[in-house]
Amino acid sequence: MEYAQVMISLQISLLLIISQSHILPLTTSKIPSTSLLHPPNKLHFHHNITLTVSLRVGTPPQNITMVLDTGSELSYLNCNLTQPTTLNNQTQPPFDPTQSTTYTTIPCTSPTCTNRTSDLSIPASCDPTRQVCHATLSYADMSSAEGDLASDTFHVGNLDISDTVFGCMVTESSSNPVEDAKTTGLLGMNRGSLSFISQMDLRKFSYCISSGLDEPGVLLLGDDQNVTEWLGLGYDVTLNYTPLVRISDPLPYYNRVAYTVQFKGIKVGDKILDLPESLLQPDHTGAGQTMVDSGTQFSILLGPAYTALRSEYYDQTKHILGDLGEPDYTFAGVMDLCYRVPCNQTVLPDLPTVTLLFEGADMQVSGTDRLVYRVPGETRDNDAVYCFTFGNSDLLGVEAYIIGHHHQQNVWMEFDLEKSRMGLAPLNCDLAVQKLGLVY
Structure with a gap:
């Protein structure tokens, strides 16, 4: 939920799984087994003004960059194939649903369209011509996005989260189009039923934002460990x-x-x-x-x-x-x-x-x-x-x-x-x- 002008930066992240009593560096290639039903996954994000994480979506996977937003529910991707985005002076193509064999639109008759969008600021509607669920998102900074409600596989580290519902947006209006164009979309992380956290069925997540404008931070998806124990920082960290x-x-x-x-x-x-x-x-x-x-x-x-x-x-x-x-x-x-x-x-x-x-x-x-x-x-x-x-x-x-x-x-x-x-x-x-x- 964006209430002020923003700028974007990003960096790709790796997966870390922590057992209940050990911590391993992200650069470790071997991942130990864990008894956690949903093992913790760590992504690191960068920020100068807006926080972003990098994921992969679709089959075969396409690299995407998303704003980390605890104030929004429905995640969305830019699916406008005529408008590639630019990041770090390199062209970043939007998500191309036609190249993913696991991509599917949500039909108007689906309970996902008729029931699960009730907490969105604008509930989903039906595109009568194609009988596809239509999503419209609007934000307090007067930006908005419209497109299809769809699902595909999201890849987080070594986890493949199939049938993840998101908005595949083809129309966007932005209060800051130059900066907003530097990401592929937005990762909704609030408590709504369609948020990324809810669809992953995670009961806990954490993050830590570094103070430098171009320094990495860390996002932890899952975890039941004491912060001091798994960080091993050598001083008390009491939540x-x-x-x-x-x-x-x-x-x-x-x-x-x-x-x-x-x-x-x-x-x-x-x-x-x-x-x-x-x-x-x-x-x-x-x-x-x-x-x-x-x-x-x-x-x-x-x-x-x-x-x-x-x-x-x-x-x-x-x-x-x-x-x-x-x-x-x-x-x-x-x-x-x-x-x-x-x-x-x-x-x-x-x-x-x-x-x-x-x-x-x-x-x-x-x-x-x-x-x-x-x-x-x-x-x-x-x-x-x-x-x-x-x-x-x-x-x-x-x-x-x-x-x-x-x-x-x-x-x-x-x-x-x-x-x-x-x-x-x-x-x-x-x-x-x-x-x-x-x-x-």
Whole structure:
């Protein structure tokens, strides 16, 4: 679920299977047997602004690159054969369903079309001419995609996941077509019945996002191991868990298949903001839920919470960073607390930490790279423009809190669907990648 402008990068990944008591590097060619019903599989992804993983789809397999998106349900691939995409200055063809012997469209009469698409923002419809299920996806950044609901075999490492349902899209409109064209599609990872995680029947997955703009991260599909045990990092890594909130009754502004947590407050430095409890939980319409979304870059707060955070952060930083001095300037449509920093200043001063408080767990946003973002191409005389990495939902028109992946950097993020909880732990993701043997 993409709420801000994005850029794309990628790298292919390998498979790792871990037994219940051992860890092996990804470069190992022999894979031990395991008693796990669904053995853990590790993919590593790269990000500069959007997270991507590389898979293979079809028979014979075609290499594809997909955005990792915990905010979306239905995965989709670009199937427009007249529009090849470009990545790393090389032509990347779209997925060609005509070259796959295992590809099939979903008929209108299939329960997958009539029942399982009910949680999509736009339920599937029927193409009466071909009697094929038609899928339409739309996102808050005004991008959209249309095409057939179809199925094919997805290859993840040495696992062949047959009959995986996805959207084979032939029409796309994008808010950022140049960057969006650098991937083959999107990997939906939320709790909906058609998400990739649900179709794999996985009860747990985790990821760790490195802080460098072109550094690999790691995605773990499955696993029941303690993070410290299998990473072997030599220091304590204790996951703190917050419950995943789920309601059964449909509400107009509530996403029932999102990874929703209970927001408890915000702290700037040592000061807890004075926010009413009613502002931090959904109202009777469902507006105000807090979603964890790897498909959104920066974090978005409801207007009153953002205003309080902006005011406090400005007060604590106005003597550290120079004010941009342009009240009407907004970056990416949602961020309006911006600063001027001399272009030749390579190291920014220490900035106050922002701590997001959840039920049972906290997420600390520290370090200048996570707290302020240099706006590409924007300068004022000899100064660069930096903006605070939290945005205002009122400027976006979204009635929700969204925890974006920029603030998930160097945090081990575990999504435990079996116990309906999310685990967080500060972790040097670069070190984790090295320990796991993930390489370009």
